[in-house]
Amino acid sequence: MTKGALSGIRVLDLSRILAGPWGAQMLADLGAEVIKVERPGKGDDSRQFGPPFLKDRDGNDTRESTFFISANRGKKSITCDIATPDGQALIRSLAAKCDVLLENYKVGDLKRYGLDYASLNLVNPRLVYCSITGFGQTGPYSPRPGYDSIFQAMGGLMSITGNGDDMPGGGPMKTGPSLADILCGQYAVSAIVAALYHRDAGGEQGGEGQYIDLSLLDSMIAATSHYASQYLVSGEVPVRRGTEGNGGMPSRMFRCADRDIMIVAGNNEQYARLCQVLKHPELATDPRFSEIALRVRNRRALGDVFEPLIVQWQSDELLLALDAAGVPAGPINNLEQVFADPHVQARGMCVEVAHPLSNDAVRMVANPVKMSGTPIESYTRPPMLGEHTEGVLRDLLDMSGAEIDALRARKVI
Incomplete structure (x- = not known):
């Protein structure tokens, strides 16, 4: 050994x-x-x-x-x-x-x-x-x-x-x-x-x-890492955003027809592929959402647009489609599900x-x-x-x- x-x-x-x-x-x-x-x-x-x-x-x-x-x-x-x-x-x-x-x-x-x-x-x-x-x-x-x-x-x-x-x-x-x-x-x-x-x-x-x-x-x-940096560099006090991330958008929990999942489109390419999977490619060039900074500023409007699109999907079907498209996403597992996951095993x-x-x-x-x-x-x-x-x-x-x-x-x- x-x-x-x-x-x-x-x-x-x-x-x-x-x-x-x-x-x-x-x-x-x-x-x-x-x-x-x-x-x-x-x-x-x-x-x-x-x-x-x-x-x-x-x-x-x-x-x-x-x-x-x-x-x-x-x-x-x-x-x-x-x-x-x-x-x-x-x-x-x-x-x-x-x-x-x-x-x-x-x-x-x-x-x-x-x-x-x-x-x-x-x-x-x-x-x-x-x-x-x-x-x-x-x-x-x-x-x-x-x-x-x-x-x-x-x-x-x-x-x-x-x-x-x-x-x-x-x-x-x-x-x-x-x-x-x-x-x-x-x-x-x-x-x-x-x-x-x-x-x-x-x-x-x-x-x-x-x-x-x-x-x-x-x-x-x-x-607190980049949250502390946000305050120290800009003087802006970070706020709570639930499951939303602090970088590329959308980065948050979404409700599917059967359960909640996490989706993170960390850059413009991933965002465009997400729009394709959801069968709304026009959202990739929507003037409110076409760049990361715009999606961060308009995060609430972004959620309002994407929530009704995602809730129509079964989670397993959407997760498979997002994986095939190279869009990071995953289920919200409890610990029983974590240790039953074949990758974790x-x-x-x-x-x-x-x-x-x-x-x-x-x-x-x-x-x-x-x-x-x-x-x-x-x-x-x-x-x-x-x-x-x-x-x-x-x-x-x-x-x-x-x-x-x-x-x-x-x-x-």
């Missing part, structure tokens, strides 16, 4: 819930050894984020929530009470043998325990230390706690998501998935990999780790792993990255709470059985 791209990299994951665990899972998928540190008895808060939970062999709920399963595969789980001196000493010993530490405690929390970057840098100068917080390490909001929906609101995403105030159901809307967390986790991965490259590439400043300060709010703002976007608590394999979303030289060839299930504590302490820290038993007796692990 091919080794992963990050084989040989060891990560100490002190993060909880989603942003940090998501980033650490990506590192694990890419071949890093990830040791997840959890609270004795309770573990990561997300273990309780259910139902639904994984069912055991008798059909009863286990302690393995589907939320936890989504962000923690490929890791080892150890338990450690970092509020105790012995627990703090344990984390310092582990950090000395790791390349990366990932944490998402509130600003200043880990400094109380001597587990902040300045303290651990003395133990391991090569350590790449990534802190994920809601608002960052600086600024007036830095002490505040927060969750994904707060950052979607404050970062502008909700202001540009949902129908406009003049439409039915209009108003700001949160996206379904926790995008602030997920995007911040992805930013963490790229920053960590860059810091590892800098550390190992040599040169005047190479050879040492560094500190990474990541904020969910910053990440959410950055991810051909791309291997669902993977299965055995789990000791269940008769059935656990199905998980595959990592979308396809690498030719270091492919992601296999997945391991998310760990049960503290499953690897004894093995990690024994193998990595050379602790004896008696030493491990003593820690357990003192409820450190």
Whole structure:
């Protein structure tokens, strides 16, 4: 089996819930050894984020929530009470043998325990230390706690998501998935990999780790992308447009006779082909719609013209015709339909792993990255709470059985 791209990299994951665990899972998928540190008895808060939970062999709920399963595969789980001196000493010993530490405690929390970057840098100068917080390490909001929906609101995403105030159901809307967390986790991965490259590439400043300060709010703002650019360059505040895109038109949901679909005519050529499919080629040269800028300005009139044409079609027939004409379009799938799609299946976007608590394999979303030289060839299930504590302490820290038993007796692990 091919080794992963990050084989040989060891990560100490002190993060909880989603942003940090998501980033650490990506590192694990890419071949890093990830040791997840959890609270004795309770573990990561997300273990309780259910139902639904994984069912055991008798059909009863286990302690393995589907939320936890989504962000923690490929890791080892150890338990450690970092509020105790012995627990703090344990984390310092582990950090000395790791390349990366990932944490998402509130600003200043880990400094109380001597587990902040300045303290651990003395133990391991090569350590790449990534802190994920809601608002960052600086600024007036830095002490505040927060969750994904707060950052979607404050970062502008909700202001540009949902129908406009003049439409039915209009108003700001949160996206379904926790995008602030997920995007911040992805930013963490790229920053960590860059810091590892800098550390190992040599040169005047190479050879040492560094500190990474990541904020969910910053990440959410950055991810507004061309919407933010629209405001920063033009001074125009973007508005909500429901399913409409922000580029070529039409780019929105349309109702067919049987269901809704998405159509995007991203340039003039695709728009002309759409008009041909709908048997109204004259619309390609209509003075209101003949250029992209005109279609953007007249988007409401464009919708009024195309809606009655499209609603006459059965969705499958129209999608086939648009595909043949090279016009981007697709059905609006629920997740059952997503994973039943033959293309999604051909791309291997669902993977299965055995789990000791269940008769059935656990199905998980595959990592979308396809690498030719270091492919992601296999997945391991998310760990049960503290499953690897004894093995990690024994193998990595050379602790004896008696030493491990003593820690357990003192409820450190």
